[in-house]
Amino acid sequence: MTVLLGASNAPSATNGNGQAKIERDPLLEASYSSITPEELDFVRQQTGIQNDVALREHILHVQAEAFVVHPYPCIRRFAFIKMKLSPRIPAYNQLLKLGREREDAILLDIGCCFGNDVRKAVADGFPVHNVVATDIHPEFWDFGHKLFGTTQETFPARFFAGDVLTPAHLDLVPPFASPPTTPRPELSTLASLNPLRGHVSAIHISAVFHLFSEEVQVQLAHKLGGLLSPEPGSIIFGLQSGRAEKGFRVEAGVPNSHGKQMFCHSSESWTELWESVFPPGTIRVDADVRELDRDDLKPVAEGAKFWVLTWCVTRL
Known part of the structure; x- marks a missing residue:
């Protein structure tokens, strides 16, 4: 190791x-x-x-x-404590509204790390028995229990490890135009995301897309589209590294998880991507790119800049 x-x-x-x-x-x-x-x-x-x-x-x-x-x-950098799910992002209130008003609304957190974000949603009222979390590293969930002083019994959100880019964990299907014919799965029995296709009311995915190439980001977006419920108000949302103009993040020379230049979307290119996933007129895309101060980047390169893309895709 x-x-x-x-x-x-x-x-x-x-x-x-x-x-x-x-x-x-x-x-x-x-x-x-x-x-x-x-x-x-x-x-x-x-x-x-x-x-x-x-x-x-x-x-x-x-x-x-x-x-x-x-x-x-x-x-x-203590990202396992940083709150990505909070009232500061517009989609958060919509998430809590879904938890209150939609019967059996499922919240799925992809790339959950220690699970701090779903814990915040549960603390603010989202039913814990309707929460599913997944990450490529199962140890992260265990560290979450250690950090927050819980057990699977005291915080019974469903977690299982897997790679969303593999068909065994999440296969690619087109977005649902009508409710799926398969029944809502029993969350406690889930071992992959595939039974959830068409059943998820809210998908949260932050700091994941920018880990991959532009081509893989397109593939991932299409996969998530097949998970989302067709019911109006269902959402996919999150935040990630962005750029004022679509392209590689060259300002700080920081690579992605594969040692390559990080590819980042602008608000315009991000909107275009999701509009290619869903049929015309079936979604609304809200995307905002803002520059953010990052003290940790200053030693990397003089004048380094960092933009955050905050976004939400809503079924109409």
């Missing part, structure tokens, strides 16, 4: 709570100040840890453990 930034594979001792003590590298802790008070409050509410020092130690301990298993930049 490759370990970056000096993280240790083996615990050297135990802390006062009997947890394995991981040797932490100060570089891992450097981004802790980027966690907002709102995000810390959410972890505090979920865990019941009120002492600021104890809360910080708890978060850093889980981060260090996770980084040993998967030394990803998102772990280093």
